[in-house]
Amino acid sequence: MESEFSNEIIKIDQLPAIEQEQVILLDEKFIKIRTINSLGFYSLMAGCIMTFGFVAIPKSIMIFVFLLLFPILLFLLNIWLIKKQFKVEGYILRTKDIYFQQGYLWTKKMIIPFNRIQHASVHQGPLERYFNIGKLRIFTAGGQSSDLTIPGLDMEDALKLKQLIGNKTGTLKKMDND
Amino acid sequence: MTEFKEAKRQSPVAILLILYKVIRLILRQSLPILIVLILNPKGGKVDYVGIALIVISLISAVSSIMSYYRFFYFVDDKHFHIRKGWLVKSNISIPIERIQTIDFSQNPLHKIFNVVQLDIDTAGSANKEIHIDALTLSDAEQLRSFLYLKRGELNPEGESMEVQEEEEEITLHKLDLADLLKIGLVQNHLRTAGIIVAFGFTIYGELSEIFEKATDNFIEESYGALEKSGFYASLFLIIVLLVLSIIGSIIVVISQNFDLKFVFSGKGYKLTKGLLNKKQTTISLSKIQMLRWSSNYLQRKFSLANLNIFQASSIIVNIKKSIYVPGLNPLSIESITKNVFPAINTDHHQEIKVSKLFIIRQLISMTIIPLGIIIMSNLDQMIRGIIIALMWIIFSLIWSVFYFRKYKISIYEKGIRLDKGVLTHRGAMMEWKNIQSIGLKQSPIQKRRNLTNVVLYSAAGSMSIPFIDYNEAENLRDFVIAQVENSKKEWM
Structure with missing residues (x-):
């Protein structure tokens, strides 16, 4: 009874699979951006703790120091994570779809076929502008959860990718313009 | 047929409807102030209230009339236009080929004057949903069929997707009062009880703020009485709560689904229902992305089930547009799934096994928060805790x-079809060609066990498969992606 369907299974093996060697990693400058962001965040946290410490417990320096260790440790952990993330995060461009994997501890691997993409856009924040890094966003009809954001691309690459996706999804793009 | 080329106004009834909306808005926003002003025992302020009321009503009236006179709609070659506004002017135009659905609805005021409210839903950017307050029924119907016709001309390759009025209609499902009573009886009363209890607490909170002492005394007295009479009183309270919940469920079911009619008309489904606000929703077959159905323990005893049909809607706004049909026979759900997804041949199928680790995940998610609450509330009596x-x-x-076994x-x-649920059985079905993207998500533990969650995204919600073998998931993903990429069929 299942023989007919098992045929399909053999076909599956012939389908192009995702190979880890093919993954194009994000731009190395992105590590810097992430580190700076992380530094900013945890400095802010440390600042809050310091203000709190001066106001609430001015006399016990030990607790104060102990509390300060907290953001420092978190920051170091974050740095470690950023390095690890850099080694695995990346995308693969195939003829009919785009693949992106992200995360080191919790990972997410997304595939979006070109014929399901509505449009793509490139974003750049101030810090990213300084490092000439761009963020590619790919929109589908599935709403936010199924959209894809690839950060940490070289700005030129990001624009090229956007152009390429635009060409691949040409018909849909024309609709978006009017 | 009218071409709608000239700018037209709505039915004059719109003035009333806009007025009603404006007044409701103003009242809602100024209610606290009004209450304070009216309740304020100090004299002399009544005049201010009067003046304020007169000013508000004047402004409302003027703005409603102006809104009516400044509102025009018309159609050109490719777009449907609306020009509106008198203080803030706006021009809205939407490409006709992108119109998804045109729905009518009526509130009691609409019914009195025999007009309808028209909502045009598009696949486009935000704020582009068009809303016309009042059109005479004949105008609305003409406009709807004209727009659908025009869209058909503009989209020659895409099959004309909308439900045609002339199509022969088959009534699949109809609910009279007796059916509704039955459906109301077999709702999930625990949920209603929860809502009632929560509602009770909120009311109590609000009341106690206003009449602080009185309610406290009252509650204390009644609580004292309760403690004295003990067990029977609590039993009585529970029974009262249960009866209230059942009545509440029945009222909700009747008010939401009064006079429900579920119709199939060749190219799609049409649902009409409503007690005060009669609402008609059409859903075309080709736009349906996903079906979900459910039936709880009681409902299965009466062979009743509920169906949710999800259709692709506004792309960027991401409003999941769905219709909900309660009280269906499980058999007719089967036939609807066949009708909506004719390509899916249910004779041959493969099952994917969920890993046993899923039991532990489920156990953890069910216990962590309740255990915290139990421990915190029994700190004084460790053994009982x-x-x-x-x-x-x-x-x-x-x-x-x-839960694991039923998955x-x-x-x-x-x-794909998914079945799950211990007491309430839930099912869902989706066609590969409707998939927008696929994600594999892994936690560190899943990675060590070579397991993964798979999320299938469609244009109307997603479906996730938990804790399956990673290699199997990759095969499934590659297979599905290949199907999507080679599919030439329109997904909406």
Whole structure:
């Protein structure tokens, strides 16, 4: 009874699979951006703790120091994570779809076929502008959860990718313009 | 047929409707102030209230009339236009080929004057949903069929997707008062009870703020009485709560689904229902992305089930547009799934096994928060706390095992079906060609066990498959992606 369907299974093996060697990693400058962001965040946290410490417990320096260790440790952990993330995060461009994997501890691997993409856009924040890094966003009809954001691309690459996706999804793009 | 080329106004009834909306808005926003002003025992302020009321009504009236006179709609070659506004002017135009659905609805005021409210839903950017307050029924119908016709001309390759009025209609499902009573009786009363209790607490909170002492005394007195009479009083309270919940469920069911009619008309489904606001929703077959159905323990005894049909809607706004049909026979759900997804051949299927680790995940998610609450609320009586906690853990474990056993993932050549649920059985079905993207998500533990969650995204919600073998998931993903990429069929 299942023989007919098992045929399909053999076909599956012939389908192009995702190979880890093919993954194009994000731009190395992105590590810097992430580190700076992380530094900013945890400095802010440390600042809050310091203000709190001066106001609430001015006399016990030990607790104060102990509390300060907290953001420092978190920051170091974050740095470690950023390095690890850099080694695995990346995308693969195939003829009919785009693949992106992200995360080191919790990972997410997304595939979006070109014929399901509505449009793509490139974003750049101030810090990213300084490092000439761009963020590619790919929109589908599935709403936010199924959209894809690839950060940490070289700005030129990001624009090229956007152009390429635009060409691949040409018909849909024309609709978006009017 | 009218061409709608000239700018037209709405039906004059719109003035009334806009006025009603404006007044409702103003009242809602100024209610606290009004109450304070009216309740304020100090004299002399009544005049201000009067003046304020007169000013508000004047402004409302003027703005409604102006809105009416400044509102025009018309159609050109490719777009549907609306020009409106007198203080803030706006021009809205939407490409006709992108119109998804045109829905009519009526509130009691509409009914009195025999007009309808028109909502045009598009696949486009935000704020582009068009809303016309009042059109005469004939105008609205003409406009709707004209727009659908025009869209058909503009989209020659895409099959004319909308439900034509002339199509022969088959009534699949109809609910009269007796049916509604039956459906109301077999709702999930625990949920209603929860809502009632929550509502009671909120009311109590609000009241106690206003009449602080009185309610406290009252509650204390009644609580004291309750303690004296003990067990029977609590039993009585529980029965009262149960009866209230059942009545509440029935009222909700009747008010939401009064006079429900579910019709199939060749190219799509049409649902009409409503007690005061009669609402008609059409859903075309080709736009349906996903079906979900459910039936709780009681409902299965009466062979009743509920169906949710999800259709692709506004792309960027991401409003999941769905219709909900309660009280269907499970058999007719089967036939609807066949009708909506004719490509899915349910004779051959493969099952994907969920890993046993899923039991532990389920157990953890069921116990962590309740255990915290149990421990916190029994800090003074450790033994009682431990006993309750153990009982809860055993119950959760049994529940999780059953949940795991009931989880069934059927993979067909053209689609997928998911069945799950211990007491309330839930099902969902989707066709591969409707998939927008696929994600594999892994936690560190899943990675060590070579397991993964798969999320299938469609244009109307997603479906996730938990804890399956990673290699199997990759194969499934590659297979589905290949199907999507080679599919030339329109997905909406």
